[in-house]
Amino acid sequence: MKEVHVAVAVAVVNEAEVLIAKRPDDKHQGGLWEFPGGKVEFGETVTAALVRELDEEVALSTAESNMTELMQIPFEYPDKKVFLDVYWVEVGVNDALLAHGAEGQEVRWVKAHQLADFQFPAANQPILDAIIQRLS
Template identity: 50%
Template sequence: MPNTAVNKRVHVAVGVIVNSLGDILIARRANEAHQGGLWEFPGGKVEAGETVSQALARELHEELGINIDAASCRSLIEINHDYADKTVFLDVWLVTRFRGEALGREGQPLRWVSPQSLSDYVFPAANAAIVNAIQCADVI
């Protein structure tokens, strides 16, 4: 088990983005990135001085070109996960309203998938609890 006292802790704002059909947006991580080649829910690091909602709005605009309606977002789950090289705190939010068309602005492939088909994709270990929360709860 990793020693979290020496691992870097990264606070990540994550969006479970749901379209009008009830499908969820996932993105494939770049091969050279941490956990490269795996699928993920979009989002990114919370920077110093940012709230989670500000970070989520910034990251989703930068990565996907969409603008979220903060009033339609709600907390879904919080996850602490230790990797060998870092500890992540995933602050996961359900996003049910947004403006714009989601595009992979960083070259990342995107897919809209049904909640049931999330199990067909390989995610980083920290995301398993997100998939479980989506599939086991009436969140959408």
């Protein structure tokens, strides 16, 4: 089974709200919420992938200097293996205001305690736990 390398951003504004996006219904784990990011392309660093993906997916401008490695998560679904490279991304208020679902997906800024109100893929549980611990 092929493993997909995914860069994941926990984009946070004012150490208070986190950006989440809803996966399209026709994609793997469709209809669930996730943290923005995407596949790391051949020869690309994880942070460069995040800069690119955040711009493409949620129109969020950022720089690699705003990123701190949070964790790595290998996870195996019945039909797919993923390797998540997760980074904490500090976002300025003005950039946060401009963020939107650039690919038509629903996006929201939510407080850490609200994350429990959303369904996420199973691989995201360690990320949720880390956010709650850090922002509580």
